[in-house]
Amino acid sequence: xxxxxxxxxxxxxxxxxxxxxxxxxxxxxxxxxxxxxxxxxxxxxxxxxxxxxxxxxxxxxxxxxxxxxxxxxxxxxxxxxxxxxxxxxxxxxxxxxxxxxxxxxxxxxxxxxxxxxxxxxxxxxxxxxxxxxxxxxxxxxxxxxxxxxxxxxxxxxxxxxxxxxxxxxxxxxxxxxxxxxxxxxxxxxxxxxxxxxxxxxxxxxxxxxxxxxxxxxxxxxxxxxxxxxxxxxxxxxxxxxxxxxxxxxxxxxxxxxxxxxxxxxxxxxxxxxxxxxxxxxxxxxxxxxxxxxxxxxxxxxxxxxxxxxxxxxxxxxxxxxxxxxxxxxxxxxxxxxxxxxxxxxxxxxxxxxxxxxxxxxxxxxxxxxxxxxxxxxxxxxxxxxxxxxxxxxxxx
Numbered sequence: 001x002x003x004x005x006x007x008x009x010x011x012x013x014x015x016x017x018x019x020x021x022x023x024x025x026x027x028x029x030x031x032x033x034x035x036x037x038x039x040x041x042x043x044x045x046x047x048x049x050x051x052x053x054x055x056x057x058x059x060x061x062x063x064x065x066x067x068x069x070x071x072x073x074x075x076x077x078x079x080x081x082x083x084x085x086x087x088x089x090x091x092x093x094x095x096x097x098x099x100x101x102x103x104x105x106x107x108x109x110x111x112x113x114x115x116x117x118x119x120x121x122x123x124x125x126x127x128x129x130x131x132x133x134x135x136x137x138x139x140x141x142x143x144x145x146x147x148x149x150x151x152x153x154x155x156x157x158x159x160x161x162x163x164x165x166x167x168x169x170x171x172x173x174x175x176x177x178x179x180x181x182x183x184x185x186x187x188x189x190x191x192x193x194x195x196x197x198x199x200x201x202x203x204x205x206x207x208x209x210x211x212x213x214x215x216x217x218x219x220x221x222x223x224x225x226x227x228x229x230x231x232x233x234x235x236x237x238x239x240x241x242x243x244x245x246x247x248x249x250x251x252x253x254x255x256x257x258x259x260x261x262x263x264x265x266x267x268x269x270x271x272x273x274x275x276x277x278x279x280x281x282x283x284x285x286x287x288x289x290x291x292x293x294x295x296x297x298x299x300x301x302x303x304x305x306x307x308x309x310x311x312x313x314x315x316x317x318x319x320x321x322x323x324x325x326x327x328x329x330x331x332x333x334x335x336x337x338x339x340x341x342x343x344x345x346x347x348x349x350x351x352x353x354x355x356x357x358x359x360x361x362x363x364x365x366x367x368x369x370x371x372x373x374x375x376x377x378x379x380x381x382x383x384x385x386x387x388x389x390x391x392x393x394x395x396x
Contacts, residue, residue: 029042030064035060035269040118042170050089056082061077069095076224088218117167143159161202242304263300373385
């Protein structure tokens, strides 16, 4: 008698989990620095150097950086529409990651959707702690909704019950094929509209509005000037370029400390920059006024976190740092307008945040020139620095 084997049961596929696994590498955590403070948001990759986000995430930024996977990259604004709350960013270098498609097919109420991004959950936390990548599922509960918040004024918004929090702003609203049908930008709480806020009725800009704006900005191909601060003469397209050669598991966290510290120096926000030192180091530096003396013409152009070692006190981080400055503020005994430093930083934690506790110069800084900057930063960024040096230092 012929026997028939019973086929093994197959576990049903979790479609949303499959979509997140496929697309997560293209969701960016965006860091925006302004003259007064900093904030975070979400964005999504549509090309190897283009990221869509919400205008309010980057409006007024003096510096923009983002993480995609384990990469930390600088970015500039290619286009921005505060009224529609749409912005397009260009990264300082090409990045790997899933490239999303903007789906402009008609939407229906009750269509299933999901929001992904990096929400901020504790607004009392002065460091605006990031909870990490999050996924929430829901459906479209309304179309062509009117939303007015600050400069935002639209009557085409998607309404969804997928939970959206501050920090999700600029993140993709996905359909069950993994395409972008909208971009999260606001959340309703109680009787009013607030951002940031807690979970509630969320709103998104439809892809039907995103696509023509993005296509137009790509066609023009222009970079918009970044905001500048009263105390800073940094060029308006000057963005610190970070790099991470170390494969230490905490290298990205440490690099974010140097990125924030350097961008605050570049924007002239020395008091906030000093806050990235431990209290004992702040005392050793003599406070903001004494520490910042001579920094007015000094800017961080590039750094590479090339080695990290665990110590009893925390971490030792070896960093190659490139700075540009007026020759009169150059490293002692030199007239360098561009310097390459090799520094060792001691990083400690007070249990809630990482901070710089000491800096040791491994070797005397060497001078860099325009060709070195071009090789390291690319023609565009080197050009910004060249124009700045010509204007302020009388050339190289």
